[in-house]
Amino acid sequence: MRTPRAARLLGCGLLALSLGLPAAWSASAHDAPDGAQRRTLTLVTLTGPGTAAGRADAATLLARQDSVLAAVGAGAPVYRWTTALNGFAVELTRGQLDVLDDLRGIAAIERDTVRPLAGRTSTAAVRGATSSPRLRGGAGVVVGVVDSGLSPQTPAFADVPGLGPDPRRFAGECATGDGWTSDDCTRKVVGARWFVEGFGPDRIRTSESLSALDDLGHGTQVASVAAGNAGVSVRVDNRDAGTFGGVAPQARIAAYKACWGAPDPADDGCSTADVVSAVDAAVGDGVDVLSLALAGGEGIDTLQLALLGAAEADVVVLGAAGNTAGSAYAAHAGPWVTTVGSAVGRLSRARITLPGGRSWTGGGRPTDVTGRAVRAQDAPAAGASLLAASQCRQGALDSRLVADRIVVCRRGGIGRIDKSESVALAGGRAMVLVNERPGSVTADFHSVPTVHLAAPAGRAFGRWVARHPDARVRLSRVTGDPGNRRTAPWSSPGDPRGVALKPDAVADGDGVLGALPEATGRGWGVFNGSSAATAAASGLAALVRAEHPAWSASRVRSLLVTSARPVPGSSVLTQGSGALLGRVPTSHLSLDVDAAQWRRALRRNTLARLNTSSLLLPTGRSTAVRTVTNVGRRPEYFSVTARGFTTHRVSVRPLAVRLAPGQSADFTVTVTGPTTPGRLDDGMVVWLGARGGVTRLPVALTR
Structure with a gap:
């Protein structure tokens, strides 16, 4: 029996992207006896857009779907999609797949898979909050969050005064279910839906709620960072940890639960069928910003086609790049999606100083402490193993040996903040947490003053403590610049052979x-990964939409990414245009793409020619044309230069333009140099405005 064709794309143009059915699609998955068969959904996308593009009505699309289903002899679909795209999710046998593969008008055929959430939540490690830098922003904008749901009880989502005007175009619903009533939808949480048929209601863990209620915590954290209320008091273990505020505190939130917990946490994730259904619903509801902090998928797959429909509906779409550098490229390959990777390094810092002045710097926010230090493995409690003691597990430290001491604990075994609690319970004065292997350092909110050292510094300090058990050391907070950002080593890079430069x-x-559900037993927690990065980017998009409601989604996307600041030492295939600003951009140049152009370019296989805010070009001689528009309120001169390229000559013409408000100008980027296959050269095309704005376009020369 032959394998179904990878996919047919929109129209007759072929696109060199991975749209294939995974190798795991075996005949046994479809042809097993009824009693043993595990349901496997097939995702089918028909050619042409959904109703969001304004070219067809739902009745016409449903009739086309019925025709296809009848032609293959399929039963009723589990899901139908008519807004963001025209398609459905249905159970098919191998024979029905073969018939489907021969039909005309099919854009894509894909097996349903479970995608991972692009972040990891820790309920045990809470970084001390700081005063909310922004009390307003995002009013009238709805951020749709496709994730693990939302906990409406957290004060980050309270219906507080000062939210501003109600959204004008949002018309979503409040779907009730386990633990979620209509009262849980408010002026802050304006919509709630949930989608589980792809993942399977029989496959979720018993603690999960069949509703939009968040039991994992991930969706609540993402939503709170993007649009949580400002000035919210943070208390952890009955201790004041400061105040919290989301990036766009006045924005409203609509929760679309499509990610679920399984009995084995390793199986947690988001069925593509559920996610596509959530996107279809969010576009129909009228969200302004759509956040997907989940990774997985390759090329222009079914989800990317749904997100194309969202872009056609003038929704700003943001997706997480993923955290699998070394094993997978950045997710969300579609150029209509703002793909966000992770940066690290801007944390509060602390220092350990020895007698004589030698010191090491790490993460932390301690009060000044001076005292004698002891290695935890040298102070085990009776009956405790040296490993348990070295990791400062609860009950493993001898209080007689650690009382009033600065305890040196090894990372691993238990949560970081649990270690400082163990030190506190044993009477320790402070803690030095040391990595055992290469990894990041943190500035968590601990039970005792703490400095977190990287592995080399930790080993050196531990050796010194072993030789000087009676010497006194000092822990102190480092003031000033919190440190330089760098691209996270685990942040997924872009594919040099893709159609668009990723991440953006x-x-x-x-x-x-971020906030956490009450079910976790802890109201706040930190999370890591491109989920956290995407949450912040989604809040920024809401700020821009609120301040410039007449701007298109394409313009918002362009202004966000071209205003980013480069991260030193990182390729554009790992950072895109750089680290996003924490405020509304002030530059005045935009690279606009009309919503109708995305699908036309996809059909003609000319996505690389679109007026995107980045360039992915072949080495050797090549050219690309882009168009900039003055979105400011005054005429302005803009000059341009190419920076950072090492082995190629990159020139831009014209070198300067004067643009009136709303006026546009084309510019041409020309590349000359060696044609070494597979070798990366990269840099930036930088426009400088006379009024101070900077617009950066990342350029990668790879093919």
């Missing part, structure tokens, strides 16, 4: 504080 930008993705 990076944002902070390490130790980001």
